Amino acid sequence: MIPPVPSVSEPQASAPRLKKISERTRSNSLESGQPQRLQAHDGSSSPHIRSSSAQPPAVRNGHTDSARVASAPHDAGSHSRNSSTGDSPHPEGGKLKRLFGGSRSSSQDVGKKSGAWIMGPDSNVDYNTSFLTNGDKVPELWHESGNVYVFLGTQSSGLGPSFKIGSYFISTSRVLNDMIQADMASAGSRGPDEANIYLGIIQPNGAPDLERLVVVRNMFAFLTGQPLVGTRSHPTVFRAFLEVAALLREFDFSSYDGSSFGEPVDLAFNSCLEQLALADVRHSREKTIEALILGEQMKSWELYNEGFTHAVGKYEAIVDLKSPLFINVSSDTRSRLERAHLDLVRRQENINLRLESFEFPSLFAGIASSTAHEEYRQVRFKEWQKNFLKMRSFVLGHYKGLFGNWPPKARSKKNHFSESGLNRQCLKILYSDLCALYDLLVDRESYTTRVAVSPGKEHEAFTDPRISALRMMLTEFDISSPPVLPPIPYDVPKLPSMTSIREDYNELPPKQQAKFDKSIAQHELLLIMLKSRNIDTDQIKIPFLSAFKEFEHKEAKGSSPQDMVDQRIGFWLFLYVVIQSLPMLVVDAPGLRFTEGVEYFLCEPPQGKLPWLEDASEVRKIWYEVSGGNNIVELSADVVMFSVEATYHRSHCWLAAKQWE
Known part of the structure; x- marks a missing residue:
């Protein structure tokens, strides 16, 4: 039988009172059996595992100086229950x-x-x-x-x-x-x-x-x-x-x-992890294996989570190392690593297909090429596509100039990457730039009415056919290939408008509007573009944003109001499809501490129950509140925490939406 622990729930500044317990019950989480009796033995209760990456034994000072003994032995024979000697500090109070x-x-x-x-x-x-x-x-x-x-x-x-x-x-x-x-x-x-x-x-x-x-x-x-x-x-x-x-x-x-x-x-x-940086496994395959083993043996979720996520990202390199330590990782963890690695490979293949050349051939193959929708006859889809391609050329040119090539090549004069291709760091840079552009252009007052599985009918309430058609195209993209993507909460851009410089523009006769359009001065064009952006982001100095604003202004010269709207929508379509393609790779797993400078992806966290539990193979369940707050259901914790939708909800567009709501 196990006794309840002494009534101490946290470190105390003074010693708690010990209580004698006559009736004791054993926790269900502990193994049944009689209390273990301690006897002297050879200390070989765990296998000796030598790491080749850990530091070797230090060379001790060989000089003898018998006078340099920091303290003398204590005479134990004088010990009393109610007396003590010594002056070592007691760290029980707090951290x-x-x-x-x-x-x-x-x-x-x-x-x-x-x-x-x-x-x-x-x-x-x-x-x-x-x-x-x-x-x-x-x-x-x-x-x-x-x-x-x-x-x-x-x-x-x-x-x-x-x-x-x-x-x-x-x-x-x-x-x-x-x-x-x-x-x-x-x-x-x-x-x-x-x-x-x-x-x-x-x-x-x-x-x-x-x-x-x-x-x-x-x-x-x-x-x-x-x-x-x-x-x-x-x-x-x-x-x-x-x-x-x-x-x-x-x-x-x-x-x-x-x-x-x-x-x-x-x-x-946890204090040791902080002091010894045991979880910083970025630069060593062997230390990554050690983190997995030690995370399991010490039952430390923090260390195990860090070690596992990094191990998936460099799985092939770890396998190539052929370290004898790897066999000491539990078979359950090794199986999970392999499955997570295969999933990561699939994610990378999907991203490479889209972003190596920024090709999205199916985007304009749906409603944009259809003549069945009478309400969209006036929507200029071809102009959208033309501006989409202009935006593609601008982005490709920008990142070729930044990295030397796109996709980047390793050890170029313009980058420090150790491997060629679309690695985590270059995609993080791309994602950060596009998120800044999203913040600059998004209409923060137009919350989406789309649902990911029902393109079409949800758009009927919109009076502006351009916005309705745009949202239909975005929905077509989101459901075009697995996995189905959730729609971004704020999913349409602010549109340039002549009312920025003349409030009664929409009330003018068509001929007068045309005359006014031709007389727009340079400073007025700049004002129109400025008012079609979010001023808080417009003030941020980022090279990509500066390059985009210069590019957009150049394209807008000599354009009609309709041309500027089509230009903005075409640019937005490119921004949307790229930014929606990235979260499954660039959103790091939750709870990681050491991510700076890592080129491999950190998006595959450990799933399932803790591998050191007896029922580790069972599905981990949690209670989850259904939207509306009236029902609670039991779901797989992995579905709730690591599904496609959960991953996207940890990405920039969803986090920003929470601030704007």
């Missing part, structure tokens, strides 16, 4: 303060080569293991505000405690809480707010198991924000954390649902 590369551990001894060292930037400093092997107090793990004493020996060994920590840090461990409860049951008149834990690693007879001692020390150091110690058998941070993960499983740390090792472990590991 953990990790000491990698910070202050030196009091257990450091640079005068004797002990086979162990502090892992961090100061990696040539030995760690004095005699505190562990002698069962003495370990200064950096002795927190005055703690209320749990940890003994490395047996209760009958006569050794004093080596660690003093707060009960919060071990509150999610079934095994350690069972030990606390057993100790409290026999405590008699001893202090009710303190407890002893006897790990029994140091036995009266035989040499201490140094590897086991260091791993145990590392687990408590990890939980309390202290640096890890490396040894010859686990010389890297990666290897050290694998050993810690194995020990967390041995001591049965778990959250209520089994999705993690519990809040104290999550907080500690």
Whole structure:
């Protein structure tokens, strides 16, 4: 039976009161069985996996200086339940303060080569293991505000405690809480707010198991924000954390649902991710594999999500590496990686087909080429197509000038890309420029009435046949090939109008309008174009926008009002079809932290249940509120979070629409 954890829900500034629990129930998320008894063993509870990309063991200082010992061993024989010694800080209040590369551990001894060292930037400093092997107090793990004493020996060994920590840090461990409860049951008149834990690693007879001692020390150091110690058998941070993960499983740390090792472990590991940049796998295939393994072993969604998404983007390079580490990634994750890679390849093929030459042959093959719609007889589709092609030529010319070629070629004088083709960085630049142009031209007062599956009938209410025809063409494009795309919320442009310079223009007789059109001065043309843009974006200085405004003004010279409208619609059609083609590749997966400078795509997040759960193969479900708010249904979480529609809703046009509504 598992005892409920001590009543500590968050790190406390002072030690919480421990409670004796007579009736205990076990969480459904934990494995059934009797409480595990700790015995000394060789510390080989997890396979030893050596990473070739991780840093090799540091070369320790070979000079001897017996005077340079940071602290003396503690006389454990004088230990009392209600007394403590030592002056190490206690990091329980709030965010953990990790000491990698910070202050030196009091257990450091640079005068004797002990086979162990502090892992961090100061990696040539030995760690004095005699505190562990002698069962003495370990200064950096002795927190005055703690209320749990940890003994490395047996209760009958006569050794004093080596660690003093707060009960919060071990509150999610079934095994350690069972030990606390057993100790409290026999405590008699001893202090009710303190407890002893006897790990029994140091036995009266035989040499201490140094590897086991260091791993145990590392687990408590990890939980309390202290640096890890490396040894010859686990010389890297990666290897050290694998050993810690194995020990967390041995001591049965778990959250209520089994999705993690519990809040104290999550907080500690997130702090390590921050300090050690374990999730920054952009520049190493081997480190990417390590992130997958460590994410699974430490039950860290943040690290697993980062490692998985990057691994999909460079999947072929990882496979080509043929690293022996890859076999240690779970089979479930390896299968997911392969499926996600194939999906990414399909997405890239679709994008390349459209954007390598900006060819959209079917766009004008529908309503634009039909004569069946009487209401659109006056719509000048051919003028739209002509201006569409002009916009295509302008964009191609701009990006050929920017990158040297389109698609870009690797290592050109005008770009730094490592591989040729439409990579993530060049498409991000294209998308950013077009989003700025969208913000410049979009009519923010004309919310779409389209639905993605029903072209035609929803447009009947529009009095302007040009807008109705435009929306029909946009719908035809959105449903022209899988996947069907959701319509952009604000999907039509602002149109140039002569009323910008003469309010009564529409009331003039046709002959007077024609005369007025011919007399437009240069500054008046500029004013017409200016008022057909959104002024907030017009003030932004972006090279692409500046080039576009110059291009548009040049094309508008000598044009009639109708010509300027057709020009704007033709340009808009090109903008729409390109910007709608991009989100499935350029919208990065949620929750990523390290994306800057990455050329491979980061759009394939891990889907399904967490791979370290027993039912990982089952579909992950969540409750979802149906539009209207009256019904709640249970749907696949992946459908809700990572579907085509969900991806588009995380893209610029949808996020901007929320601001404009």
